[in-house]
Structure formats: C-alpha cells, structure tokens
Amino acid sequence: MSSATYEDRNEKKKAGGTMAATTAARPTAAETKHLRRGERSKGASVLLHGGLIIASFVAAFPVLWIAWISLGPDKNDFLHPGGIAKKMSLSNYSFVLQHTDFLTWFGNSLIVALGTTLLGVFIAASAGYAVSRMRFPGHRQLMWTFLVTQMFPIAILIVPLYNILAKLDLLDTYWALILAYCTTAVPYCAWLLKGYFDTIPMEIDEAGRVDGLTPFGTFYRLILPLARPGLAVAAFYTFLTAWAEVAFASTFMLSSDKYTLAVGLQTYISEHDTQWDLMAATSVLIALPASVFFYLVQRHLVSGLSAGASKS
Amino acid sequence: MTVAAEGGAARVRPPGPISRIKQSYNKHWYAWAMVAPVVLVLIVLVLVPLVRGIYLTFTDATSDNVGRTIGVNHIPDTFKWVGFDHYQEILSGGDGQFWPHFVWTIVWTVVCVTLHYSIGLSLAMMLNRKLRGRTFYRVVLILPWAVPTFVTVFSWRLILADDGGILNSALGALHLPEPGWLSDTFWQRVAAIGVNTWVGVPFMMLSLLGGLQSVPAELYEAAEMDGATPWQRFRHITLPSLRSVSSTVILLGTIWTFNQFVVIFLLFGATGGEDAQILITWAYRLGFGQMPRDYAGSATYGVLVLSMLLVFATFYRRWQARGEQGGLR
Numbered sequence: 001m002s003s004a005t006y007e008d009r010n011e012k013k014k015a016g017g018t019m020a021a022t023t024a025a026r027p028t029a030a031e032t033k034h035l036r037r038g039e040r041s042k043g044a045s046v047l048l049h050g051g052l053i054i055a056s057f058v059a060a061f062p063v064l065w066i067a068w069i070s071l072g073p074d075k076n077d078f079l080h081p082g083g084i085a086k087k088m089s090l091s092n093y094s095f096v097l098q099h100t101d102f103l104t105w106f107g108n109s110l111i112v113a114l115g116t117t118l119l120g121v122f123i124a125a126s127a128g129y130a131v132s133r134m135r136f137p138g139h140r141q142l143m144w145t146f147l148v149t150q151m152f153p154i155a156i157l158i159v160p161l162y163n164i165l166a167k168l169d170l171l172d173t174y175w176a177l178i179l180a181y182c183t184t185a186v187p188y189c190a191w192l193l194k195g196y197f198d199t200i201p202m203e204i205d206e207a208g209r210v211d212g213l214t215p216f217g218t219f220y221r222l223i224l225p226l227a228r229p230g231l232a233v234a235a236f237y238t239f240l241t242a243w244a245e246v247a248f249a250s251t252f253m254l255s256s257d258k259y260t261l262a263v264g265l266q267t268y269i270s271e272h273d274t275q276w277d278l279m280a281a282t283s284v285l286i287a288l289p290a291s292v293f294f295y296l297v298q299r300h301l302v303s304g305l306s307a308g309a310s311k312s
Numbered sequence: 313m314t315v316a317a318e319g320g321a322a323r324v325r326p327p328g329p330i331s332r333i334k335q336s337y338n339k340h341w342y343a344w345a346m347v348a349p350v351v352l353v354l355i356v357l358v359l360v361p362l363v364r365g366i367y368l369t370f371t372d373a374t375s376d377n378v379g380r381t382i383g384v385n386h387i388p389d390t391f392k393w394v395g396f397d398h399y400q401e402i403l404s405g406g407d408g409q410f411w412p413h414f415v416w417t418i419v420w421t422v423v424c425v426t427l428h429y430s431i432g433l434s435l436a437m438m439l440n441r442k443l444r445g446r447t448f449y450r451v452v453l454i455l456p457w458a459v460p461t462f463v464t465v466f467s468w469r470l471i472l473a474d475d476g477g478i479l480n481s482a483l484g485a486l487h488l489p490e491p492g493w494l495s496d497t498f499w500q501r502v503a504a505i506g507v508n509t510w511v512g513v514p515f516m517m518l519s520l521l522g523g524l525q526s527v528p529a530e531l532y533e534a535a536e537m538d539g540a541t542p543w544q545r546f547r548h549i550t551l552p553s554l555r556s557v558s559s560t561v562i563l564l565g566t567i568w569t570f571n572q573f574v575v576i577f578l579l580f581g582a583t584g585g586e587d588a589q590i591l592i593t594w595a596y597r598l599g600f601g602q603m604p605r606d607y608a609g610s611a612t613y614g615v616l617v618l619s620m621l622l623v624f625a626t627f628y629r630r631w632q633a634r635g636e637q638g639g640l641r
Binding site: 040045048049051052055056058059060061062063065066069080081123124126127129130131134136137139142145147148149150151152153154156157158159160161163164179180182183186187188190214215216219240243244246247251262265276279280283286287290291294295298301302303304305 | 336339340342343344346347349350351353354356357358360361362364365366368434435438439441443445449450451452453454455456457458459460461462463464466467468470471476478510513514515518519521522525563564567568570571573574577578591592595596599600607610611613614615617618621622625
C-alpha cells in the first residue's frame with residue numbers, strides 16, 4: 001500500500017518535472033530572467049551534480065580499488081598499482097577458485113546467510129505484526145527489549161553463548177551461526193517491520209476477519225503480500241548481517257570445512273605473509289552476491305527503511 | 313429468567329485473577345503465539361548468556377580455570393567468586409585502560425554520529441531534488457553498505473597503507489605530509505573515524521531520504537510564497553518534519569557506533585592499534601586476543617558498556633518524548 005503511494009508520488013514528481021521542463025524550454029522574456037519555482041540556476045545544478053559525483057566517487061573508490069588490485073598477478077602489485085594495467089590477468093581468481101577452499105567457504109556462507117534470512121525475516125515479521133496490530137500485555141516491553149538487544153556488546157555474550165551452543169551440541173554447525181545471527185538481526189527487523197505494518201490500513205485486516213480468516217490467515221494471505229517492500233528491506237539487512245559477520249563466525253566455527261568467507265579470508269593474513277593479491281580477488285568474489293542481492297531490493301529500500309524508522 | 317439474571321450478575325462481578333488470566337489468554341493467545349519464536353530465541357541466546365556473563369564478572373574466570381572438555385576428559389570449573397573486585401579495579405582506573413578507552417569511545421561516537429547524520433542528510437537532500445541520474449547516484453551511494461564491511465575494510469587498509477598506499481602516494485605527489493594512518497595513534501583514530509563514517513552514511517542517507525519524501529511539497533510552496541529563505545525553510549520545515557525519523561536513526565546510530573566492532577578490529581588487526589581501540593574491541597581483546605583469556609575482565613567491560621547504553625537510551629527517549637508527545641514510543 002505504502003509503496004504504491006510512494007510510487008505515485010514519484011510519478012507525480014516526474015510528471016511535474018517534465019511539465020516544468022517543457023514550459024521552461026519555451027523561451028519567453030520573463031522566464032529567461034526569473035526562475036520559476038522549483039527550478040534551479042545553472043550554477044546550482046552544477047553544484048548539485050558536482051557534490052553527488054564527488055560523493056559517488058568516495059563511495060565507490062574502495063570497492064573499485066580492490067577490484068583493480070585483484071587483477072594484478074603478483075603479491076606486491078598493490079604497491080605499484082600503476083603497473084597493473086600492463087599485466088592485467090585473472091590468475092588470482094583462477095588460483096582462488098581452484099587451489100583454495102573458497103567454494104566450500106562460499107557454500108557455507110550462503111547456507112548460513114540464506115538460512116538466517118529465511119528464519120529471521122519470518123519470525124521478525126510475525127512478531128512485528130503482533131506488536132503492530134494487537135494490544136496485548138507486554139507489547140511495550142517487547143519493543144523496549146528489541147531496542148535493548150541492539151545494545152548488547154558481543155564481548156559479554158560471546159563466551160556464555162559459546163558455552164550454551166557447546167551444551168546444545170551446536171558448535172561447528174550451521175545452526176550455531178544462524179541462531180546467533182538471528183539474535184542480532186531479528187530485533188531490528190521486527191522494529192522495522194512493525195513500522196511498516198503500521199502503514200498498512202487496519203481496514204484490510206478487518207475485511208479479512210469479516211471474510212472468515214483467522215488472525216494468522218489475515219497475516220499470511222493479506223498483510224505479508226502487501227508488506228513486500230518492508231520484507232525486502234528486512235531480508236536485505238538480515239542477509240548482509242549474516243554475510244558480513246566476523247566475530248561469531250570466527251569463534252563458533254572450528255573446523256576449516258565449516259568456515260564462512262569472513263573467517264576464511266583471514267587465513268590469507270595469518271598463514272605465511274599477507275597475500276594481498278589473493279585476498280583482493282576473494283574480496284571481489286565475496287562482494288558480488290551481496291551486490292546482486294542489494295541490486296534486487298534497492299528499489300524498495302527507501303520506502304521500507306523510512307516507514308520502519310518513522311513509525312516505530 | 314433466573315439463569316439470565318445470574319449470568320448478568322456474573323458479568324458485573326469483577327473477575328478473579330484466574331479468570332482474568334484466562335480472559336487475557338483467550339483474547340491475546342494469537343499475539344503471544346506470534347511473538348513466541350522471538351521471545352524464545354531471545355531468552356535462550358540473549359538473556360541466558362547475559363545472566364551468565366554478569367555472573368562471570370563476579371568471578372576470576374579465565375581460559376585456564378573455566379571448565380572445558382578435551383577429548384573425553386572433562387575438566388570442571390575451578391574459578392572462584394571475587395565479588396565486585398573487577399568493577400572496583402576497572403572503575404578506579406587500576407587497569408590503566410578503562411578511562412582512556414572510555415574517553416576515546418565517547419569522542420569516537422559523537423564525531424562519527426555527527427558526521428553520519430550531517431553527511432547523510434546533505435546527500436539525502438541532494439537526492440531528493442529533481443535531477444538526471446538520480447537512480448544511478450542512489451545505487452552508487454549505497455555501495456558502502458551493500459558490500460560486506462570486512463571486504464571494504466581490507467580495501468581501506470590497502471588505500472591507507474603507510475608505505476605505498478594510494479592515499480599517501482597521492483599526498484606525496486602533491487608534496488603534502490604523509491601521515492602514518494595505520495601506525496601513528498592520532499592518525500589511526502582519524503582513519504578509523506573516516507572509515508566508519510564511510511561505512512555508516514548510506515543507512516542514514518536512505519532513512520532520511522524516505523523521511524524527506526514524505527514531507528508534503530505544499531509546505532515548501534507556502535513557505536516560499538511567504539518569502540522564506542532556503543535556510544528558513546530547512547530550519548522550520550525540513551528539520552521538524554524529519555523529527556521522528558531523525559530521533560530513531562540517531563539513537564540506533566549511536567548504539568551501533570558505540571558497539572562498532574568490525575571496522576576497528578579489522579583496520580588494525582588482532583594486535584595492533586592499542587590506543588585506537590574502543591571499549592568494545594578492547595573487551596574482545598581481553599577475552600579472546602591474549603593468553604590466558606580474561607573472560608571475567610572482558611565480561612565486566614561488556615556489562616559496563618551495556619549499562620552506559622541503557623542509561624543513554626533511557627534519557628534520550630525521555631528527552632525526545634518531552635519534546636514531542638508520541639514522537640518515539
């Protein structure tokens with residue numbers, strides 16, 4: 001629902017923009033002197049684009065830089081980045097793919113990240129819906145608990161969590177990480193989704209109830225499909241949290257065939273001397289799936305995030 | 313007749329505690345069933361470890377005396393209760409580490425959140441204008457968030473490398489001084505703030521952009537008709553309209569920055585940059601970065617961090633609530 005209104009507004013803006021542009025294009029004496037409302041002078045446009053170009057450059061540079069370094073075939077090429085242009089090759093990539101455990105780690109990361117996303121978004125959505133729609137005793141405390149959970153320093157949790165997972169016999173399994181990541185991602189996602197559900201009119205729930213759906217039925221059949229943009233943001237956040245986490249992964253995964261990429265990458269640093277070239281290639285390979293995933297959901301990010309932030 | 317009257321009387325009588333629970337259960341069991349998974353996960357994996365962690369702070373637990381299983385042999389716990397010794401030693405400055413790290417953590421948080429918010433807001437306002445290539449800019453500007461931090465921090469290490477990093481090479485070519493970004497304490501701190509700012513801006517930018525898009529354009533038009541300057545429009549329309557989004561993202565941003573682990577941990581490695589460590593990375597180092605591992609000391613730092621954030625969040629929310637009723641429930 002809310003996404004529709006955003007899209008509408010964007011459409012209106014676009015329409016307004018083109019109309020303003022066509023009228024502005026007609027050269028009349030009055031308009032060459034005075035700017036109409038909502039228009040910019042040439043200088044302001046240059047400043048605006050200039051600012052955004054500089055910001056984009058700063059945002060993209062480290063990402064492009066590591067991609068560039070990864071093309072240099074020698075270990076010390078990062079010291080002479082200019083020389084890479086002459087001897088560019090994909091040898092680092094083929095080495096990483098053929099002679100390291102990269103694919104194993106990649107598979108592990110994928111299982112953990114997707115598992116966390118599925119489980120996390122599902123339980124965050126149902127909790128967020130309950131808090132958004134039902135005034136049950138304890139709903140305020142629950143929201144406060146979600147916020148407090150964000151404050152938990154891993155340093156205090158990691159040792160006891162290690163012991164608990166050991167007792168549950170979950171150490172060195174995918175479940176250890178999936179559950180651990182849920183504790184960090186779910187509270188924030190529940191908060192976010194609660195805000196998103198708040199923007200969906202109550203009448204839809206009521207209509208569902210009148211048609212004989214249970215509260216669960218209303219949630220699954222009516223609300224979840226409408227909340228897709230919010231769910232996309234929650235999924236994106238959860239996936240990234242799980243994909244990029246280091247501390248839990250390096251503590252709970254003990255055998256090298258269970259390492260995730262975050263842990264595996266560090267073996268390039270500790271073993272031998274730092275192998276920057278291989279690390280760069282691996283980094284690019286790690287960044288790719290996250291970027292693809294991000295590209296798929298980016299349209300929804302703005303509306304989903306702000307609904308979560310403004311209404312919670 | 314009598315049955316109906318009795319029923320009526322029963323309805324009037326205030327319900328006893330058991331029937332109140334029953335009524336509450338009948339009315340709310342859907343809600344409780346839906347939050348049960350979250351509550352279960354949080355209790356088992358957050359509350360129980362927390363209680364255990366707090367317990368550890370009152371003991372002298374290290375990796376030498378905590379029970380563990382080696383093969384088939386189980387070694388039992390041998391650590392003992394020491395009461396408030398750790399708190400006393402840490403808070404009195406006895407370990408010589410807490411207060412310097414505390415001051416730096418506060419500076420770090422304030423500077424980072426200020427930069428996150430101001431840069432995020434400026435970029436959001438730029439993106440909120442009508443302009444060509446808006447989608448392109450937006451996609452590129454979110455990159456620091458989309459690419460995993462542990463990847464980009466390695467990239468930053470290459471860029472900031474003291475000898476031969478691209479940044480220092482560029483500075484050298486311009487005949488400017490080449491600071492030791494990864495070796496000199498002051499510049500380590502500058503570098504850490506820079507990288508964390510780079511990492512944190514996209515989240516702020518996107519959240520605030522969403523907030524800006526929900527401000528009705530009519531408000532600006534009316535203000536412009538009344539002759540308000542751009543600064544006045546920003547001050548009296550934009551900022552107040554963003555109030556609820558801002559208060560949420562600033563609160564979350566502060567919590568996340570205070571506990572920012574990955575950036576500092578990876579930028580300076582497991583052993584380097586001692587003076588650039590914030591409380592949370594220092595606590596991790598106590599617990600995992602040395603032998604024997606000081607579990608109790610690490611947990612004490614953790615409890616102190618948690619209590620500081622709790623106090624901050626409580627006051628922040630109270631202050632926000634006073635400013636605007638229902639701004640952030």
